[in-house]
Amino acid sequence: xxxxxxxxxxxxxxxxxxxxxxxxxxxxxxxxxxxxxxxxxxxxxxxxxxxxxxxxxxxxxxxxxxxxxxxxxxxxxxxxxxxxxxxxxxxxxxxxxxxxxxxxxxxxxxxxxxxxxxxxxxxxxxxxxxxxxxxxxxxxxxxxxxxxxxxxxxxxxxxxxxxxxxxxxxxxxxxxxxxxxxxxxxxxxxxxxxxxxxxxxxxxxxxxxxxxxxxxxxxxxxxxxxxxxxxxxxxxxxxxxxxxxxxxxxxxxxxxxxxxxxxxxxxxxxxxxxxxxxxxxxxxxxxxxxxxxxxxxxxxxxxxxxxxxxxxxxxxxxxxxxxxxxxxxxxxxxxxxxxxxxxx
Amino acid sequence: xxxxxxxxxxxxxxxxxxxxxxxxxxxxxxxxxxxxxxxxxxxxxxxxxxxxxxxxxxxxxxxxxxxxxxxxxxxxxxxxxxxxxxxxxxxxxxxxxxxxxxxxxxxxxxxxxxxxxxxxxxxxxxxxxxxxxxxxxxxxxxxxxxxxxxxxxxxxxxxxxxxxxxxxxxxxxxxxxxxxxxxxxxxxxxxxxxxxxxxxxxxxxxxxxxxxxxxxxxxxxxxxxxxxxxxxxxxxxxxxxxxxxxxxxxxxxxxxxxxxxxxxxxxxxxxxxxxxxxxxxxxxxxxxxxxxxxxxxxxxxxxxxxxxxxxxxxxxxxxxxxxxxxxxxxxxxxxxxxxxxxxx
DNA sequence: CGTTAGCACTCCCAAGCGGTGAGTGCTAAC
DNA sequence: GTTAGCACTCACCGCTTGGGAGTGCTAACG
Numbered sequence: 001x002x003x004x005x006x007x008x009x010x011x012x013x014x015x016x017x018x019x020x021x022x023x024x025x026x027x028x029x030x031x032x033x034x035x036x037x038x039x040x041x042x043x044x045x046x047x048x049x050x051x052x053x054x055x056x057x058x059x060x061x062x063x064x065x066x067x068x069x070x071x072x073x074x075x076x077x078x079x080x081x082x083x084x085x086x087x088x089x090x091x092x093x094x095x096x097x098x099x100x101x102x103x104x105x106x107x108x109x110x111x112x113x114x115x116x117x118x119x120x121x122x123x124x125x126x127x128x129x130x131x132x133x134x135x136x137x138x139x140x141x142x143x144x145x146x147x148x149x150x151x152x153x154x155x156x157x158x159x160x161x162x163x164x165x166x167x168x169x170x171x172x173x174x175x176x177x178x179x180x181x182x183x184x185x186x187x188x189x190x191x192x193x194x195x196x197x198x199x200x201x202x203x204x205x206x207x208x209x210x211x212x213x214x215x216x217x218x219x220x221x222x223x224x225x226x227x228x229x230x231x232x233x234x235x236x237x238x239x240x241x242x243x244x245x246x247x248x249x250x251x252x253x254x255x256x257x258x259x260x261x262x263x264x265x266x267x268x269x270x271x272x273x274x275x276x277x278x279x280x281x282x283x284x285x286x287x288x289x290x291x292x293x294x295x296x297x298x299x300x301x302x303x304x305x306x307x308x309x310x311x312x313x314x315x316x317x318x319x320x321x322x323x324x325x326x327x328x329x330x331x332x333x334x335x336x337x338x339x340x341x342x343x344x
Numbered sequence: 345x346x347x348x349x350x351x352x353x354x355x356x357x358x359x360x361x362x363x364x365x366x367x368x369x370x371x372x373x374x375x376x377x378x379x380x381x382x383x384x385x386x387x388x389x390x391x392x393x394x395x396x397x398x399x400x401x402x403x404x405x406x407x408x409x410x411x412x413x414x415x416x417x418x419x420x421x422x423x424x425x426x427x428x429x430x431x432x433x434x435x436x437x438x439x440x441x442x443x444x445x446x447x448x449x450x451x452x453x454x455x456x457x458x459x460x461x462x463x464x465x466x467x468x469x470x471x472x473x474x475x476x477x478x479x480x481x482x483x484x485x486x487x488x489x490x491x492x493x494x495x496x497x498x499x500x501x502x503x504x505x506x507x508x509x510x511x512x513x514x515x516x517x518x519x520x521x522x523x524x525x526x527x528x529x530x531x532x533x534x535x536x537x538x539x540x541x542x543x544x545x546x547x548x549x550x551x552x553x554x555x556x557x558x559x560x561x562x563x564x565x566x567x568x569x570x571x572x573x574x575x576x577x578x579x580x581x582x583x584x585x586x587x588x589x590x591x592x593x594x595x596x597x598x599x600x601x602x603x604x605x606x607x608x609x610x611x612x613x614x615x616x617x618x619x620x621x622x623x624x625x626x627x628x629x630x631x632x633x634x635x636x637x638x639x640x641x642x643x644x645x646x647x648x649x650x651x652x653x654x655x656x657x658x659x660x661x662x663x664x665x666x667x668x669x670x671x672x673x674x675x676x677x678x679x680x681x682x683x684x685x686x687x688x
Numbered sequence: 689c690g691t692t693a694g695c696a697c698t699c700c701c702a703a704g705c706g707g708t709g710a711g712t713g714c715t716a717a718c
Numbered sequence: 719g720t721t722a723g724c725a726c727t728c729a730c731c732g733c734t735t736g737g738g739a740g741t742g743c744t745a746a747c748g
Contacts, residue, residue: 026711041721044712062711062727137485141497149503153485153493159505161495176520237581238600241593249585249593256582370740385692388741405698406740692747697740704735711727718721 003055003074009034010046011055012079015067019317022244024064069282072294072316076279082325089118094333101337104128104158109233111310115330116236119323121314122259123235126269128338130224131192132305133158138182140175148175150216154191155302162219167211178209191220232265245292245315254289259313269297269309277328282316292316296323298331302338310334347399347418353378354390355399356423359411363661366588368408413626416638416660420623426669433462438677445681448472448502453577455654459674460580463667465658466603467579470613472682474568475536476649477502482526484519492519494560498535499646506563511555522553535564576609589636589659598633603657613641613653621672626660636660640667642675646682654678 003011013034017025027040027047034043047065050056055071058064067075096114100107108127115123133154141149146168152160185202189195196217203213237256246252258264264287272278277298282291296318297311310331312323347355357378361369371384371391378387391409394400399415402408411419440458444451452471459467477498485493490512496504529546533539540561547557581600590596602608608631616622621642626635640662641655654675656667 024711028711039721040711041723042719045720048713058712060728061713062709063729064711137493139483139485139495141481141483141495149481149495149497151483151485151493151495151503151505153505159493159495159503161497161503161505235604238597238604241597241600247593249591249596252593252596253582253585256585260579260582368740372740383692384740385694386690389691392742402741404700405742406700406738408740690748692745694744694746695742696744697742699741700739701737702735703737705733706731707733708729708731710729713726714724716721716723718719 003050003053006036007046007050008079009036010043011050011067011071012075014047014056014065015071015075015079016321018066019319022317024059024066026064029064067316069284069316072281072320073284076281076320076324080321080324083321085325085329090329093330097333097337101341105231107334108231108308109235111330111334112233112235115310115312115327116239118326119312119314119319120236120239120242121312121318121323122237122240124232124259124265124269124309124311124313125235126232126266126308128158128302128307130154130158130160131190132302132307133190135186135189135191135195138179138186140179140182142172142175146170150219152186152191160191160220160223162216164212164215164219167208169208181206192224195220232262232269234259234265240314243315243317245317251289251292255293258287258289268295268313269311271299271306271309272297277324277331279320279324294318294320296320296327298327300331300334300338302335307335307338347394347397350380351390351394352423353380354387355394355411355415356419358391358400358409359415359419359423360665362410363663366661368403368410370408373408411660413628413660416625416664417628420625420664420668424665424668427665429669429673434673437674441677441681445685449575451678452575452652453579455674455678456577456579459654459656459671460583462670463656463658463663464580464583464586465656465662465667466581466584468576468603468609468613468653468655468657469579470576470610470652472502472646472651474498474502474504475534476646476651477534479530479533479535479539482523482530484523484526486516486519490514494563496530496535504535504564504567506560508556508559508563511552513552525550536568539564576606576613578603578609584658587659587661589661595633595636599637602631602633612639613655615643615650615653616641621668621675623664623668638662638664640664640671642671644675644678644682646679651679651682 010030013030014025017029017033027043030043030047031038031040036043047056050071051058051065054068055074056065057068059066093114096110097107100110104127108125112123112125115125135152136155137153139151139153141151146166147163148166150162150164154160181202185198186195189198199213199217203210237259240246240255241252246255277296280295280297282294285291285293285295292315293313294316295311295313297309299309300307310327312327314323354374357374358369361373361377371387374387374391375382375384380387391400394415395402395409398412399418400409401412403410437458440454441451444454448471452469456467456469459469479496480499481497483495483497485495490510491507492510494506494508498504525546529542530539533542543557543561547554581603584590584599585596590599612634621640624639624641626638629635629637629639636659637657638660639655639657641653643653644651654671656671658667
């Protein structure tokens with residue numbers, strides 16, 4: 001049940017024309033653009049068959065054809081020729097990112113902005129995952145009033161900081177040795193289960209610290225749970241409203257409402273098995289609000305550890321040829337820059 | 345040229361009816377709802393005069409009247425009776441905020457969410473302003489590879505942290521004395537001009553530190569410039585799309601595009617002289633995209649210093665009676681909680 | 689003199705109605 | 719297998735029409 005060469009060509013032309021114009025494409029246009037050198041009538045036969053096979057849809061009789069989700073899927077998997085990025089664009093991107101590589105938060109936000117601008121879609125970026133980092137240093141800064149700031153720095157430039165209450169018997173002078181103790185015990189561990197285990201060991205060894213360690217553990221757990229430190233950044237929501245598929249405000253509203261729930265966005269970006277860029281098309285999404293939409297997502301890493309995710313969301317009628325390589329490029333650039341910054 | 349009692353009553357009814365229904369209100373409805381006990385014809389005369397005076401507008405002949413911006417302004421300033429918050433709502437709010445008072449970022453974000461949900465508008469919150477805080481402690485955590493994390497903690501729970509490159513001749517053992525030196529010199533200063541001055545003094549005293557101090561100054565400047573650390577949080581954009589005034593997508597698009605520019609949002613929230621809650625209505629906004637919209641904004645403070653701003657944005661047809669006291673309450677609650685947290 | 693009933697008038701809106709044109713599917717010929 | 723020809727379908731556009739809401743005006747009323 002494979003598609004023969006001509007059908008593939010027809011499907012490709014239809015997808016690309018529809019992506020460009022947002023209007024159903026008819027047999028005549030396909031005949032003109034496909035360079036197949038056959039008449040519209042022949043194309044019509046092919047289109048009829050493609051529709052029967054589920055790759056095309058007709059909004060109504062006597063309108064042209066529109067790709068179905070299955071059609072887009074086939075296009076993305078088999079037909080699309082990725083459009084290489086312009087060298088100037090590559091340079092601009094690299095320069096912009098390199099400038100902010102120091103602070104992860106800003107980097108992630110900037111990335112979202114750049115992606116959105118370049119693709120005219122909505123961009124989503126979730127930053128390096130805490131779990132993927134290792135604690136490099138622990139500091140306790142006195143704040144007075146029996147409080148101190150517990151700062152943990154991880155190797156990806158993450159800073160976890162929380163105000164903790166000091167046990168009543170505590171003297172500020174004790175902070176420095178305590179700092180060293182914590183650094184020794186927690187350094188090198190990932191701020192997930194590893195650190196928790198280390199905290200427990202320490203708890204048994206020095207029971208006096210119990211109140212402090214308990215707080216540290218609770219606060220860490222809070223950072224790690226969805227919606228904690230790993231913030232999600234969106235950019236370019238206004239881009240979507242420019243697309244004709246969102247002329248119906250209620251659709252746009254449902255989509256925005258969904259995207260405001262950070263938990264759902266995180267779910268949307270959940271890592272798949274694959275290595276490269278993943279495309280999720282229309283009905284493949286579990287949420288109804290996303291049914292006319294596609295998501296193109298990629299991962300970046302820090303050294304050999306998982307970093308975060310970058311993604312672009314737009315109507316299924318999206319310029320995949322441009323978007324897919326762009327997302328891939330941004331993900332790879334981030335990996336490279338972050339890995340070098342960590343210096344491992 | 346004051347409005348007599350009956351005109352005030354008529355205007356008030358029209359504003360409130362229009363706010364509730366989003367449809368132009370006619371003389372009959374005003375007669376029914378105003379309890380003035382006069383006929384629609386009389387009301388019509390009043391409405392005609394109110395229109396001539398600029399308080400009302402007519403979308404077209406033979407439609408009811410709609411308040412003009414001037415009409416809303418008069419309503420907000422003179423006619424509106426603030427609707428007290430339900431005690432249950434007050435309690436819920438207080439509990440939710442108190443839970444997150446520890447970390448400023450989360451608190452600000454939560455506030456935006458709560459405001460948006462309660463008012464069915466878009467909420468904007470800009471966090472405590474760095475300039476308004478005082479540095480409480482400075483820490484330098486070694487990161488290896490000639491780098492260290494410079495952490496400055498301010499009294500409002502702000503944490504400013506940056507990776508800095510250490511001068512080549514530096515030994516990690518020197519960090520601790522340096523830390524103490526910095527703490528002594530910078531502690532108590534506001535991270536604006538004050539700290540910069542202190543840095544310069546230190547620079548003269550210990551020229552060896554120059555490369556480090558230079559970095560610190562540059563990074564601080566970066567944090568302080570708009571778009572630095574004082575992040576703006578938005579919540580409830582989807583709420584706006586539900587309003588009938590945004591049935592025209594292009595309008596919504598223009599608005600969203602404006603709100604994506606953090607600089608403009610910050611401008612929008614810029615402090616006015618007044619003490620309480622400020623309402624900016626329609627054409628009073630400099631940006632055209634905001635012409636059908638109103639903003640209700642209030643300030644919160646930390647101790648006796650400026651804190652940040654909370655605001656709500658919606659169509660000019662907004663339930664001011666509810667929104668104004670709500671914004672005021674949220675601002676006051678934040679002030680109270682943050683002031684107590686700082687413990688000054 | 690303010691208030692009111694009556695009434696003509698305006699104008700939006702929704703529904704109904706051909707005309708138009710794009711695009712199709714079918715059929716028969718090449 | 720391909721193609722020209724052709725009837726058919728159906729969204730879209732512009733037009734008209736009827737209805738209804740709400741107004742402004744005028745004249746009468748207390």
